[in-house]
Amino acid sequence: MDKTVSGLAEAVSGIGDGATVMIGGFGGAGNPIELIHALIDAGPKNLTVINNNAGNGQIGIAALIDAGMVKKMICSFPKSSDPRAFTDRYLAGEIELELVPQGTLAERIRAGGAGIPAFYTPTSYGTELADGKPIGEFDGRPYVQERWLKADFALIKAEVADTMGNLTYRMAARNFSPLMATAAATTIVQATRVVAPGGIDPEQVITPGIFVNRIVEVTEPKQEEDLIRAGASYA
Amino acid sequence: MDKTVSGLAEAVSGIGDGATVMIGGFGGAGNPIELIHALIDAGPKNLTVINNNAGNGQIGIAALIDAGMVKKMICSFPKSSDPRAFTDRYLAGEIELELVPQGTLAERIRAGGAGIPAFYTPTSYGTELADGKPIGEFDGRPYVQERWLKADFALIKAEVADTMGNLTYRMAARNFSPLMATAAATTIVQATRVVAPGGIDPEQVITPGIFVNRIVEVTEPKQEEDLIRAGASYA
Amino acid sequence: MLDDLKLSNAQIAWRAAQDIADGAYVNLGIGFPEMVAQYTVEGRTPIFHTENGILNFGQAPAPGEEDWDMINAGKKAVTLKPGASFFHHADSFAMVRGGHLDVAILGALQVAQTGDLANWRVGNKGVPAVGGAMDLVHGAKRVAVLTDHVTKKGEPKLVESCTFPLTGVACVTRIYTSLAVVDIEDGHFVLREKLAGISMEDLQSVTGAPLHTDGEVGDLIVPAL
Amino acid sequence: MLDDLKLSNAQIAWRAAQDIADGAYVNLGIGFPEMVAQYTVEGRTPIFHTENGILNFGQAPAPGEEDWDMINAGKKAVTLKPGASFFHHADSFAMVRGGHLDVAILGALQVAQTGDLANWRVGNKGVPAVGGAMDLVHGAKRVAVLTDHVTKKGEPKLVESCTFPLTGVACVTRIYTSLAVVDIEDGHFVLREKLAGISMEDLQSVTGAPLHTDGEVGDLIVPAL
Numbered sequence: 001m002d003k004t005v006s007g008l009a010e011a012v013s014g015i016g017d018g019a020t021v022m023i024g025g026f027g028g029a030g031n032p033i034e035l036i037h038a039l040i041d042a043g044p045k046n047l048t049v050i051n052n053n054a055g056n057g058q059i060g061i062a063a064l065i066d067a068g069m070v071k072k073m074i075c076s077f078p079k080s081s082d083p084r085a086f087t088d089r090y091l092a093g094e095i096e097l098e099l100v101p102q103g104t105l106a107e108r109i110r111a112g113g114a115g116i117p118a119f120y121t122p123t124s125y126g127t128e129l130a131d132g133k134p135i136g137e138f139d140g141r142p143y144v145q146e147r148w149l150k151a152d153f154a155l156i157k158a159e160v161a162d163t164m165g166n167l168t169y170r171m172a173a174r175n176f177s178p179l180m181a182t183a184a185a186t187t188i189v190q191a192t193r194v195v196a197p198g199g200i201d202p203e204q205v206i207t208p209g210i211f212v213n214r215i216v217e218v219t220e221p222k223q224e225e226d227l228i229r230a231g232a233s234y235a
Numbered sequence: 236m237d238k239t240v241s242g243l244a245e246a247v248s249g250i251g252d253g254a255t256v257m258i259g260g261f262g263g264a265g266n267p268i269e270l271i272h273a274l275i276d277a278g279p280k281n282l283t284v285i286n287n288n289a290g291n292g293q294i295g296i297a298a299l300i301d302a303g304m305v306k307k308m309i310c311s312f313p314k315s316s317d318p319r320a321f322t323d324r325y326l327a328g329e330i331e332l333e334l335v336p337q338g339t340l341a342e343r344i345r346a347g348g349a350g351i352p353a354f355y356t357p358t359s360y361g362t363e364l365a366d367g368k369p370i371g372e373f374d375g376r377p378y379v380q381e382r383w384l385k386a387d388f389a390l391i392k393a394e395v396a397d398t399m400g401n402l403t404y405r406m407a408a409r410n411f412s413p414l415m416a417t418a419a420a421t422t423i424v425q426a427t428r429v430v431a432p433g434g435i436d437p438e439q440v441i442t443p444g445i446f447v448n449r450i451v452e453v454t455e456p457k458q459e460e461d462l463i464r465a466g467a468s469y470a
Numbered sequence: 471m472l473d474d475l476k477l478s479n480a481q482i483a484w485r486a487a488q489d490i491a492d493g494a495y496v497n498l499g500i501g502f503p504e505m506v507a508q509y510t511v512e513g514r515t516p517i518f519h520t521e522n523g524i525l526n527f528g529q530a531p532a533p534g535e536e537d538w539d540m541i542n543a544g545k546k547a548v549t550l551k552p553g554a555s556f557f558h559h560a561d562s563f564a565m566v567r568g569g570h571l572d573v574a575i576l577g578a579l580q581v582a583q584t585g586d587l588a589n590w591r592v593g594n595k596g597v598p599a600v601g602g603a604m605d606l607v608h609g610a611k612r613v614a615v616l617t618d619h620v621t622k623k624g625e626p627k628l629v630e631s632c633t634f635p636l637t638g639v640a641c642v643t644r645i646y647t648s649l650a651v652v653d654i655e656d657g658h659f660v661l662r663e664k665l666a667g668i669s670m671e672d673l674q675s676v677t678g679a680p681l682h683t684d685g686e687v688g689d690l691i692v693p694a695l
Numbered sequence: 696m697l698d699d700l701k702l703s704n705a706q707i708a709w710r711a712a713q714d715i716a717d718g719a720y721v722n723l724g725i726g727f728p729e730m731v732a733q734y735t736v737e738g739r740t741p742i743f744h745t746e747n748g749i750l751n752f753g754q755a756p757a758p759g760e761e762d763w764d765m766i767n768a769g770k771k772a773v774t775l776k777p778g779a780s781f782f783h784h785a786d787s788f789a790m791v792r793g794g795h796l797d798v799a800i801l802g803a804l805q806v807a808q809t810g811d812l813a814n815w816r817v818g819n820k821g822v823p824a825v826g827g828a829m830d831l832v833h834g835a836k837r838v839a840v841l842t843d844h845v846t847k848k849g850e851p852k853l854v855e856s857c858t859f860p861l862t863g864v865a866c867v868t869r870i871y872t873s874l875a876v877v878d879i880e881d882g883h884f885v886l887r888e889k890l891a892g893i894s895m896e897d898l899q900s901v902t903g904a905p906l907h908t909d910g911e912v913g914d915l916i917v918p919a920l
Contacts, residue, residue, distance in 0.1 A: 077826040113570075114342070120354070163553075171749075202524075203404075203439070204438070209525070210519070238875070246786050261522045261523075262541050272530065324563075337602040341559035357567065360638070361586075364604065407540055407556060443750050446795065449502065462536035
């Protein structure tokens with residue numbers, strides 16, 4: 001079993017118009033810049049993108065939005081260091097936004113991966129983000145019912161992958177990625193280092209290979225924050 | 236911050252009559268034998284015990300039952316290698332049983348630790364174990380609503396602990412323990428080795444210290460399966 | 471007569487193993503289904519999952535070499551293959567319930583033509599124990615059953631509707647029996663293969679609900695084991 | 696007059712820091728609340744949590760030493776203290792939602808006497824962004840707020856009921872303002888401390904709902920910072 005593919009283009013192949021794509025990362029940590037840019041090269045339209053943020057600067061998710069490929073963002077915080085790409089299109093009514101509290105976003109993705117179609121959370125009760133959602137009362141306290149989130153594809157940045165898809169991450173670049181890997185029909189990973197099976201201690205695997213479909217090695221991945229500070233752009 | 240306590244007796248102190256106690260372990264792997272035996276020494280009555288099984292042989296949870304301290308078991312599989320202690324009392328009507336499918340048991344405990352009061356699962360739909368539970372339909376498929384499980388105390392066997400409560404486990408002895416650590420008001424850990432903060436790589440922590448209250452070092456812990464094969468007994 | 475014809479458990483397990491693809495993620499129920507691992511097709515490397523938190527475990531260790539912290543859901547000692555991982559129970563059942571397993575293979579007391587399965591309890595006596603069975607039937611992309619075609623008393627195990635307590639509703643998709651391979655489609659038993667030595671009529675007579683066909687019925691051919 | 700008397704943000708943060716126990720698990724909201732970490736009481740070692748998956752992070756690294764894979768929820772680079780851990784977002788919010796944090800300290804646009812908090816959005820213009828605020832208000836055992844007592848226009852921020860969109864209902868338990876320390880109990884503001892230089896009447900006049908007392912009102916005393 002070898003889940004590695006020949007390159008970035010093959011890694012993102014098959015992501016078609018209208019696909020829902022989860023993209024790992026929080027702030028500049030964990031964004032799979034190379035996979036996102038390969039997706040821009042591939043050019044599918046009307047994507048729904050799920051990420052904590054909505055892109056910064058002129059690279060990564062921001063560049064995906066600038067390329068006119070994103071119909072809808074599902075995120076908790078579409079206002080990071082330089083959110084111009086999203087802001088412009090949102091204010092122009094050219095992109096949809098589903099705003100989800102951060103912990104609910106994480107839990108909805110976990111639920112999608114774990115086969116839990118709905119759950120109750122105290123988060124957002126009594127706020128406009130709970131509008132229209134079922135309310136349940138447990139032990140005298142009200143809770144909001146939230147639904148699972150799944151995706152057609154997940155784009156994930158890992159530190160080490162073995163060829164069977166077992167993954168580790170680097171520090172806080174872990175964030176949403178282990179959850180998204182479980183919730184997508186096809187999980188696509190860029191890893192800084194790809195090793196043979198046995199190259200990761202079984203005790204230290206964060207994402208077991210069952211959740212991973214394709215792996216591409218990107219030995220010197222770009223870090224989003226570094227790119228933004230350098231004023232880099234996709235184009 | 237130092238969560239270590241002086242010994243096993245102090246570790247289990249305060250577990251009173253009627254307490255609900257989660258105990259880690261699956262089969263013979265991960266059962267905190269020394270903590271359980273210290274609890275028998277302490278002698279509280281009418282305990283509700285949550286574990287995947289219901290004790291084997293004449294040690295650990297079986298000995299706790301034999302000591303007449305358990306009012307109710309919540310478990311998925313009360314029939315392991317030598318379940319005499321539970322079986323005798325159950326057939327005599329002297330102990331209650333709440334039977335929970337294994338995955339639902341794990342998810343209910345996780346939900347307890349994660350502040351999720353209820354969730355829906357396909358598991359047990361249409362079976363007698365769903366009797367009386369609310370049914371929800373999502374995307375045309377029926378699901379059973381399940382409630383969180385919490386406990387007053389959790390007894391956990393770890394491999395390495397640092398003094399702040401960060402834990403690692405040993406192989407399949409991990410099982411329910413990381414979940415139970417999150418779902419108890421007071422989590423009590425026996426660790427084979429206790430190290431200073433920094434002694435566990437932050438990437439490799441399985442249970443972060445926020446979930447742990449008390450730590451006792453047990454440098455040569457008994458393994459339940461070994462004890463059973465040796466015909467050992469608590470008494 | 472059927473007793474002379476019928477496949478052994480090993481042969482049923484062998485037949486089930488033929489349908490496991492290379493690289494498939496597989497959970498084998500405790501007991502009889504565990505035999506399937508022994509008949510893995512040459513050149514294929516399925517990855518075995520166990521509920522208690524291991525992916526890619528291998529054979530039992532040599533006697534005396536057991537480490538009882540490395541066991542499977544049947545509490546038997548196992549070894550690891552390269553690329554194994556450990557995880558906790560919630561993650562393990564996320565794999566199951568989330569549909570990440572390609573196939574789960576389970577034992578059966580009864581299977582109904584609707585795909586209902588009864589395999590955890592005969593009646594309401596004794597100590598009930600369910601383990602992971604109710605999760606597994608809703609987890610895998612494909613839920614298959616291994617079973618003798620009839621009970622020891624000769625009663626059908628493939629039935630119109632189960633009389634024993636259910637494990638799950640409409641969950642089984644394929645049944646490997648001692649006489650046949652039967653799929654469940656749209657609430658019907660669809661016969662795919664049968665032993666050459668048994669007639670359709672005789673097979674139907676030991677089956678508790680109508681056997682439909684959909685195209686040719688193949689011969690169920692297995693090696694001597 | 697109030698402008699001359701009132702505490703600086705640093706002083707409000709200092710006061711809040713006095714209530715953080717040794718060994719407490721603490722989440723500090725992005726921005727102003729982050730200042731609380733700077734005034735940790737000598738001899739106490741709180742453990743700071745950040746939503747994006749770190750427990751026990753420390754100071755910012757020296758300029759040029761940043762590793763942008765090690766950031767806090769405000770996307771600022773941080774360092775680790777011994778005994779730190781990394782975890783994913785679902786585990787991180789399990790800590791929050793599950794009530795494992797001892798205290799969360801947040802900013803506020805408005806706080807109502809019922810404990811309702813509004814701190815994420817002024818109106819319905821622009822791009823809304825909520826982050827982890829709605830989770831944090833339901834997570835910690837104690838949810839405290841740091842805020843100027845009034846807006847820049849002099850309007851009360853402690854109000855009968857919030858007019859801005861809510862972050863959470865009945866969630867705040869203590870408010871540290873530029874003039875006072877106020878608890879919320881049973882749907883009332885209960886004054887615990889006030890600056891010695893301001894009268895009860897003047898404090899009430901800049902507060903949007905009745906200030907109750909329950910025993911003596913202490914002097915709010917902070918160092919020059």
